[in-house]
Amino acid sequence: MATCLGDAMFPQAVKGTVKLLRRLGHEVVFPEGQTCCGQMHVNTGYLREAVPLVRHHVDVFEPVAHGEWDAVVAPSGSCTGCVRHQHAMVARRAGDEALAERAEAVAGRTYELSELLVDVLGVTDVGAYYPHRVTYHPTCHSLRMLRVADKPLQLLRAVRGLELVELPDAEVCCGFGGTFAVKNGETSTAMLADKMRNVLGTRAEVCTAGDSSCLMHIGGGLGRLRTGVRTVHLAEILASTEASQTPAAAGSAGGVRDEPAEAQR
Amino acid sequence: MSGAREEVLARLRAARDAGAPRGGVPPVPRDYHRSGSLEPGGREVLDLLVERVEDYRARVLCAGTDDEVAAAVARCLDEAGSRRFVVPADLEQGWRPRIGDRELVEEHPSAPLTVPELDALDAVVTGSSVAIALTGTIVLAGGAPGQGRRALTLVPDHHVCVVRAADVVETVPEALARLDPSVPLTFISGPSATSDIELDRVEGVHGPRRLDVVVVG
């Protein structure tokens, strides 16, 4: 599950996930029919409109329920959360019990990346190398919808060269919240300001998380203020190795790059 | 008026059925501690009570005998400068301090004091029904022996409360099981307090500003 945002805006997180899982010896498929889990519709109140999106998602990913694939993974806590905790609700509310049951079967085998690695595959050291000072923001949906707890931290602690610094008030929301960031832009910004203050206080050069969406928000703020701190998806860090630590790859930002684009060439 | 009653009940009945959960209502899981691990009245539960009551910045004294209770009560009154004090007429005789230069008023249910009379007193001395160690709570039952009516323990600014060891339990459920809800109950956890100004706790507002507890046994 690439997630629509990962597909369209942050392919690095998707590529990182693929690369990482292959390195660990797993076969990865990318069902090309996939689009979007419907989270934006659900969380904005368009529950009826979300029904076709849920149905489409279930159609595309149903092979996992029939054992054709072992698991569905998404580099996103909130998309995984939507699949696991909202798809069946959306279907039931529309009176489609059959769809709800199919959705539950798919959801039961859908994992966020750190869950898949730690719980399903049983690895914490994925053999990554990332020589940077990094702080980790636990995104709300991974923390409170999925309860991934410290799994991402276990993974990060095992990364060679990585200096992990604790983020104060880490569990407080960054203020993204999907359409909240637009519909209540000012309150969202006030929350972002506190998150940025805490990130900057750690003197980390990289802020990482398991959701590109929150990173887009945090990175958007850090970039606007030219803070010199970049946001990088957890999957990219875990995918990094000594071999991939070229200057360009090391700087591939999950949120917003601070460097002018041509510097990346 | 009865029109409103019938209408509200009719609405609620219709709503109860319309919103009934599809899977029915599951039985209430009661996997929390319904009794403590400490023996009621035992040394450990008493120690816990003392620690928790003191946490509220109430004073706690321990006594072994009735004479020691009377002495402890006297000390509490003297330290607070409480000279005129009231007791419910059925308060244990042995717990009452020697009168000395203090003034004792007994309240009989047949001749209740007026509010201004209560307000003119410095202190009240009572017994109690149950105490909860885990939360540092003492429960008074209105009209129960030695506990008087509610106003008696409310208007005077200083309350000296005697707790019998046998009445001390560890948890809230054990306490409720021992109480009779048909009489008015007052659960007291420390002196009155407020945190309404910047969440800064200030002890002593409208209720008695000073609470002293004497534990017997």
Next chain:
Amino acid sequence: MSTTHLGMPAVRDDSHDTGLPTYSPAGQGNLRGATSFPKAAHEKLLDTQLRRNLGKATGIIRGKRAGVVAELDDWEELRLAGSAIKADVMARLPELLEQLEENVTARGGHVHWARDAAEANRIVADLVRATGADEVVKVKSMATQETGLNEALAEQGIAAWETDLAELIVQLGHDAPSHILVPAIHRNRSEIREIFLREMPNVDPALADDPRELAMAARAHLRRKFLTAKVAVSGANFAVADTGTLSVVESEGNGRMCLTLPDTLITLMGVEKLVPTWSDLEVFLQLLPRSSTGERMNPYTSTWTGVTPGDGPQEFHLVLLDNGRSAVLADEDGRAALHCIRCSACLNVCPVYERVGGHAYGSVYPGPIGAVLSPMLTGISGPDDPNASLPYASSLCGACFDACPVRIDIPNLLVQQRAASVESHPRPTAQDLALRAAAVAMSSPGRFAAAEKGLALGRLVAGRKGRISSLPWPLSHWTDSRDVPAPPAETARQWWARTGGNDDEQEGRA
């Protein structure tokens, strides 16, 4: 109260409940503000003193709560029991209310029923007038805030004295409460000192802004009232159906004063505040204090059953209030909002509440629970109804659910109320059209891929910076404070199609 909006038409849309009765007209009273949440928040976010006051107070109370909750190794089991007891109450609400009525009446109390706020106020005013009194002392009560009882009594020439310190600060400051538990949480000590100096007769002009001195000034101000009051009005934290017992949980002793010294006690209570049995209180008397004030137990909890000869008020009236609650009960998911025990833990952990404060919500019920309960009680009349904006006043971070002692799934209720908000639109709004179009695009991979091609446009906007700093409305709400990354040169889908996922290079986006 300046936030009242009584005349607002609030039509409940029952169109998808075909065949079912209409449960209740919408609740009236102080349940709806005058402006939408984002507009109100705009003002509040600029108030730096408010931000400081709220940040400090909610921080302290969050810390206290976390400490006392961590002490109990059976906290989760208590939450599960609390939630299940409330679900059971909802399933038997009419029967349990009749049982409560029977028991209160048997013990010498009188029970009254109020369909809505106006009726409740009328009942209370009539009861007060019947005693001949022209003033009442009041214990802090959300139900009376909801119905606007003080204003209604004032119209009848009856003065209502708030006796809870925070309510007193709000009343003297001609202000509105901004928090369920600490209604004056938006005020700091020096603001409170100024209010007291201005509004309290006989106050010492040398009054300092020390909380102890301020509390003592309130004590002096209210003491004579307590000792002479003939009538008290209270709310209730719990009512026990099988015994007819009522309960008020408090700290200052003002509750005890009101419940004990007057001749007449009138208690106004929402119909949902029931527990079935006396022993059920063992759960809630543990959940409530730790969640609300962050104490193992609040200083005083009073329980009383009807009238006790020789002890306390000899006349007791219980007023049971519907005011929209039956409509909430009719909603299978939504009825969980009636489980609320008004502890305020969800407000204290809410990052939105902490930054904008309670007034931005318009209703007397602010914060996460207010953002769902207020529109549920009033219904949503359309896109311009201020309460239509409340369910969106959340980033859905879920901190409220974790804090809620009765496990109300507030994030889910927020989503459900967002749906109610969307479904209240008589005509599609611009947002409706945009999201419907997106749903069509996103439910087919072909259309989705085509839409993604439109992102190439974004790369033009971004130009050589690789970053977008300004977009047209409504996305300007984003770019007001945040950059947007330029879309990548290749989407993940295109990358997969080109390489089958085997390619590590081509990281550049320019």
